[in-house]
Amino acid sequence: MADKKMVEAITSMDEDFAQWYTDVVKKAELIDYTSVKGCMVIRPAGYAIWERIQAELDRRFKETGVQNVYLPMFIPESLLQKEKDHVEGFAPEVAWVTYGGLQPLQERLCVRPTSETLFCDYYKNIVHSYRDLPQVCNQWCSVVRWEKETRPFLRSREFLWQEGHTAHATAQEAEERTIQMLNIYAEFLENVLAIPVIKGQKTEKEKFAGAVATYTVEAQMHDGKALQSGTSHNFGDGFAKAFGIQFTGKDNTLQYVHQTSWGMTTRLIGALIMVHGDDSGLVLPPKVAPTQVMIIPIQQKKEGVLEKANELAEVLSGFRVKVDDSDKSPGWKFSEQEMRGIPLRIEVGPKDIEAGKCVVVRRDNGEKCDVAFGDLQETVEKLLTQMQSDMLERARERRDAQTYEARTYDEFKKTFEEKTGFVKAMWCGDQACEDKIKEELAVTSRCMPFAQEKLSDVCVCCGKPAKKMVYWGKAY
Amino acid sequence: MADKKMVEAITSMDEDFAQWYTDVVKKAELIDYTSVKGCMVIRPAGYAIWERIQAELDRRFKETGVQNVYLPMFIPESLLQKEKDHVEGFAPEVAWVTYGGLQPLQERLCVRPTSETLFCDYYKNIVHSYRDLPQVCNQWCSVVRWEKETRPFLRSREFLWQEGHTAHATAQEAEERTIQMLNIYAEFLENVLAIPVIKGQKTEKEKFAGAVATYTVEAQMHDGKALQSGTSHNFGDGFAKAFGIQFTGKDNTLQYVHQTSWGMTTRLIGALIMVHGDDSGLVLPPKVAPTQVMIIPIQQKKEGVLEKANELAEVLSGFRVKVDDSDKSPGWKFSEQEMRGIPLRIEVGPKDIEAGKCVVVRRDNGEKCDVAFGDLQETVEKLLTQMQSDMLERARERRDAQTYEARTYDEFKKTFEEKTGFVKAMWCGDQACEDKIKEELAVTSRCMPFAQEKLSDVCVCCGKPAKKMVYWGKAY
Numbered sequence: 042m043a044d045k046k047m048v049e050a051i052t053s054m055d056e057d058f059a060q061w062y063t064d065v066v067k068k069a070e071l072i073d074y075t076s077v078k079g080c081m082v083i084r085p086a087g088y089a090i091w092e093r094i095q096a097e098l099d100r101r102f103k104e105t106g107v108q109n110v111y112l113p114m115f116i117p118e119s120l121l122q123k124e125k126d127h128v129e130g131f132a133p134e135v136a137w138v139t140y141g142g143l144q145p146l147q148e149r150l151c152v153r154p155t156s157e158t159l160f161c162d163y164y165k166n167i168v169h170s171y172r173d174l175p176q177v178c179n180q181w182c183s184v185v186r187w188e189k190e191t192r193p194f195l196r197s198r199e200f201l202w203q204e205g206h207t208a209h210a211t212a213q214e215a216e217e218r219t220i221q222m223l224n225i226y227a228e229f230l231e232n233v234l235a236i237p238v239i240k241g242q243k244t245e246k247e248k249f250a251g252a253v254a255t256y257t258v259e260a261q262m263h264d265g266k267a268l269q270s271g272t273s274h275n276f277g278d279g280f281a282k283a284f285g286i287q288f289t290g291k292d293n294t295l296q297y298v299h300q301t302s303w304g305m306t307t308r309l310i311g312a313l314i315m316v317h318g319d320d321s322g323l324v325l326p327p328k329v330a331p332t333q334v335m336i337i338p339i340q341q342k343k344e345g346v347l348e349k350a351n352e353l354a355e356v357l358s359g360f361r362v363k364v365d366d367s368d369k370s371p372g373w374k375f376s377e378q379e380m381r382g383i384p385l386r387i388e389v390g391p392k393d394i395e396a397g398k399c400v401v402v403r404r405d406n407g408e409k410c411d412v413a414f415g416d417l418q419e420t421v422e423k424l425l426t427q428m429q430s431d432m433l434e435r436a437r438e439r440r441d442a443q444t445y446e447a448r449t450y451d452e453f454k455k456t457f458e459e460k461t462g463f464v465k466a467m468w469c470g471d472q473a474c475e476d477k478i479k480e481e482l483a484v485t486s487r488c489m490p491f492a493q494e495k496l497s498d499v500c501v502c503c504g505k506p507a508k509k510m511v512y513w514g515k516a517y
Numbered sequence: 518m519a520d521k522k523m524v525e526a527i528t529s530m531d532e533d534f535a536q537w538y539t540d541v542v543k544k545a546e547l548i549d550y551t552s553v554k555g556c557m558v559i560r561p562a563g564y565a566i567w568e569r570i571q572a573e574l575d576r577r578f579k580e581t582g583v584q585n586v587y588l589p590m591f592i593p594e595s596l597l598q599k600e601k602d603h604v605e606g607f608a609p610e611v612a613w614v615t616y617g618g619l620q621p622l623q624e625r626l627c628v629r630p631t632s633e634t635l636f637c638d639y640y641k642n643i644v645h646s647y648r649d650l651p652q653v654c655n656q657w658c659s660v661v662r663w664e665k666e667t668r669p670f671l672r673s674r675e676f677l678w679q680e681g682h683t684a685h686a687t688a689q690e691a692e693e694r695t696i697q698m699l700n701i702y703a704e705f706l707e708n709v710l711a712i713p714v715i716k717g718q719k720t721e722k723e724k725f726a727g728a729v730a731t732y733t734v735e736a737q738m739h740d741g742k743a744l745q746s747g748t749s750h751n752f753g754d755g756f757a758k759a760f761g762i763q764f765t766g767k768d769n770t771l772q773y774v775h776q777t778s779w780g781m782t783t784r785l786i787g788a789l790i791m792v793h794g795d796d797s798g799l800v801l802p803p804k805v806a807p808t809q810v811m812i813i814p815i816q817q818k819k820e821g822v823l824e825k826a827n828e829l830a831e832v833l834s835g836f837r838v839k840v841d842d843s844d845k846s847p848g849w850k851f852s853e854q855e856m857r858g859i860p861l862r863i864e865v866g867p868k869d870i871e872a873g874k875c876v877v878v879r880r881d882n883g884e885k886c887d888v889a890f891g892d893l894q895e896t897v898e899k900l901l902t903q904m905q906s907d908m909l910e911r912a913r914e915r916r917d918a919q920t921y922e923a924r925t926y927d928e929f930k931k932t933f934e935e936k937t938g939f940v941k942a943m944w945c946g947d948q949a950c951e952d953k954i955k956e957e958l959a960v961t962s963r964c965m966p967f968a969q970e971k972l973s974d975v976c977v978c979c980g981k982p983a984k985k986m987v988y989w990g991k992a993y
Contacts, residue, residue, distance in 0.1 A: 073639060073642055073643060074642075075588070075589055075635070075638065075639070076593055076596050076638050077589045077591045077592070077593060077626065080589035080590075080591060081589070082586065082587070082588050082589070082635075082639050083586055083587040083588075084586055084643075085584035085585065085586055085654065088584075088585050088586050088587055089584070089585070091587075092585060108561035108564075108565070109561065109564050109565070109568060110558065110559060110560055110561055110564050111558070111559040111564055111567075111659075111677060112551070112558050112559075113551055113553045113556035113557070113558070113675055114556075114590075114628075114659060114661070114675055115553045115556060115612075115675070116553070117552055117553060120552050133618050133619060134618050135618065136591075136614045136616065136617050136618075136626075137614060137615065137616035137617075138612045138613060138614050138615075138628065139613065139614075139615045139616065140612065140613035140615065140625075141612050141613075141663040141674075142609050142610050142611065142612075142663040143609060149616075150553065150612075152590075152614065152628070159551070159558075162551065162552050163549060163551070163558050166549055166550075167549060167560075178561065182659070183587075183590060183658070185590070187617040187618040198617075199589055199590055199591070201587060367648075
């Protein structure tokens with residue numbers, strides 16, 4: 042009875058995907074709501090996933106020479122206003138500090154929605170010569186955007202992220218860094234989170250406020266909707282001119298730096314849930330799972346059972362392993378392990394011990410196998426590796442099955458009326474068509490993929506000559 | 518000429534300790550000032566030290582079962598006001614958000630100065646039964662206190678820290694956790710930062726707003742002033758009663774939880790500077806140094822020199838090692854390595870290579886020795902270990918030499934007039950004496966040490982029977 046409660050309380054994903062998502066974030070104890078509207082507690086089970094994401098990304102960043110820093114959380118209003126497009130993009134959605142202690146502030150401060158302006162202010166102070174370049178910095182911090190509608194991980198008023206900000210001597214170096222970081226994001230998403238992505242460039246309409254070019258990695262969720270999973274921006278020298286960031290080149294002339302920025306956020310946890318989860322809860326790819334193996338003793342009060350469970354944990358100490366020796370029933374523990382998405386479950390009871398084996402169960406497909414104690418380490422290694430690649434493969438197959446092509450506007454419209462997914466279609470490059478599509482079909486251009494295909498010669502919307510193939514879709 | 522510039526630009530510490538400190542934080546490139554008064558940029562060299570501190574502390578925390586979480590940065594005014602002492606302690610120095618986007622907020626939000634109230638709000642939601650206890654959480658984040666006078670690392674309007682918050686079923690368990698974390702802080706300070714500490718309890722006057730008892734680790738800086746380096750608070754059930762955090766015990770009765778909190782901040786970087794630094798700049802203990810060994814090639818354009826330098830780096834890859842192959846002069850590189858406090862310098866030039874050896878120089882005492890290439894790894898290991906323990910020993914000797922005893926008020930007063938350091942003296946336990954001492958001598962009670970001594974029977978101030986020996990001093 043009690044064993045079933047946890048599972049029954051979850052809405053099925055086919056029935057109501059949004060409610061299923063909300064159920065999972067709560068029941069898997071990833072978040073809790075707070076007294077602050079639109080802000081959440083990231084609970085231990087959720088934060089441990091973020092720590093794994095941080096460790097994997099941070100290592101990749103540092104291998105390319107990135108150095109971590111910390112800049113203030115406040116931006117004076119006058120500083121935010123220095124770059125015109127940027128302030129227009131962010132001013133409507135920032136939180137303003139107007140009092141310090143009991144005194145009103147002379148100039149109000151916004152809580153950073155992003156830190157381009159602060160990094161510019163910093164680089165202006167410390168960059169003087171070509172010897173001071175490149176600057177390749179990153180910070181892990183929280184940012185605030187005063188969203189009206191919020192959803193855990195996907196859109197909240199405060200969220201955690203990393204923001205990289207670089208300054209270079211040449212335009213070419215800046216473009217190379219922009220693409221380098223996008224490639225790191227894509228590799229990380231596919232190899233660690235098991236989420237396949239489309240790499241491409243945002244249209245003018247969708248690019249970051251103040252950027253020359255924005256590149257993106259777009260993922261598709263289980264319900265066919267898109268999730269922008271990481272972006273990398275090339276700013277050219279626009280910010281440098283607005284902030285006066287100049288250096289003396291090798292040729293002794295005064296030049297402006299070229300800048301980039303790139304970020305990933307806690308919404309990746311939302312992506313993990315919505316790409317891999319099922320009706321039993323979360324399913325975590327082994328590489329990002331805080332606990333990879335949960336050992337659940339059966340009839341744990343019988344002599345030797347708990348000892349054996351702990352002995353197996355010792356054998357598996359090269360993995361992230363735990364023993365659930367709480368006084369709950371095995372069935373309840375199974376439900377919990379499934380809800381939390383722990384990749385492998387090991388069941389071991391008196392009969393198993395007698396037979397010199399245990400039962401190993403994969404979370405992603407429910408496959409069970411008997412494993413002799415002597416083979417356990419090797420089998421767990423193999424199963425985790427297999428599960429990691431199977432999860433990527435399954436996500437890719439579903440994404441491909443939910444990706445369509447449209448050559449005419451009718452076809453385009455009909456596809457979006459009947460299905461949710463990516464639709465590939467040609468585009469003339471005019472924002473008018475993009476606006477029309479957004480208004481009529483409620484979908485946005487996700488990106489102009491690097492891997493271009495020529496589906497036809499003309500724009501799916503206006504019939505004029507096409508310039509780019511674009512991925513379109515409904516997005517989170 | 519150019520080689521000397523970096524060193525000359527630093528004020529000597531004997532001449533002006535405060536200016537010396539400011540020079541070091543700037544010249545060692547630990548921080549930069551910003552357009553936001555009282556807030557700083559923590560630059561790569563400074564942030565890398567913080568990352569080392571985080572890694573060492575976080576590992577120790579997790580070994581005791583601590584789980585990391587993240588709570589909102591905003592606290593609604595009504596929530597801050599729930600615990601009377603707490604709000605009185607913090608309300609005068611918080612920053613207030615009054616606008617979200619273009620709309621005034623219905624209730625203003627303060628930027629967290631500390632998160633007791635948020636953790637209480639969270640625990641109230643998730644703690645129901647004794648099975649939900651203990652809760653042993655920690656978060657790494659930034660907090661804001663609207664200080665009037667600020668100094669890099671020591672006192673800034675925004676700083677980074679960790680704040681642990683726990684909830685327990687019994688008063689005893691809470692007290693044990695409070696002391697456990699204090700002991701971790703002390704062990705970390707001594708073994709990693711090479712900073713000896715006095716462990717003790719704060720007086721009623723100096724304890725944390727809302728706590729039943731505050732414990733502290735107090736360190737002494739080079740100039741004899743005290744620096745409170747970490748605190749651990751036992752809240753009893755005061756917050757639990759104010760917030761209604763109750764659970765059903767094993768005996769089926771409704772009970773209040775008992776809570777603790779404990780924190781360390783980026784001011785530890787200030788402590789490192791002021792305990793170990795010298796007139797050439799920063800001196801970092803090897804365990805916390807982001808770079809432990811800097812290899813500086815001499816006449817690096819000569820054939821084979823750079824190759825050898827890189828080869829030595831390879832040999833030393835078990836340490837945090839770098840080669841400075843920039844096009845600056847060796848003398849300039851020496852100054853930089855010294856300013857940044859890198860524990861060991863290895864000099865290697867054509868003559869060394871011919872002789873099959875290099876020169877190794879210790880940052881803390883300037884000792885040089887010739888080391889045969891074949892012995893390098895072993896010697897570096899030995900020197901780093903020796904340097905780590907020598908630095909702790911030297912700091913302890915200086916601290917002890919600057920610790921005095923006073924048995925009469927005249928002696929007490931005279932000592933503080935002539936010297937800066939800790940003064941041990943007996944105290945009756947009345948706040949009136951503490952207030953008088955603070956007013957007349959401008960010193961505060963640092964702590965009532967766990968290691969009590971009986972210097973006399975009477976209070977140094979009023980002559981009434983003494984209850985405790987207290988450490989007194991001027992503090993940062």
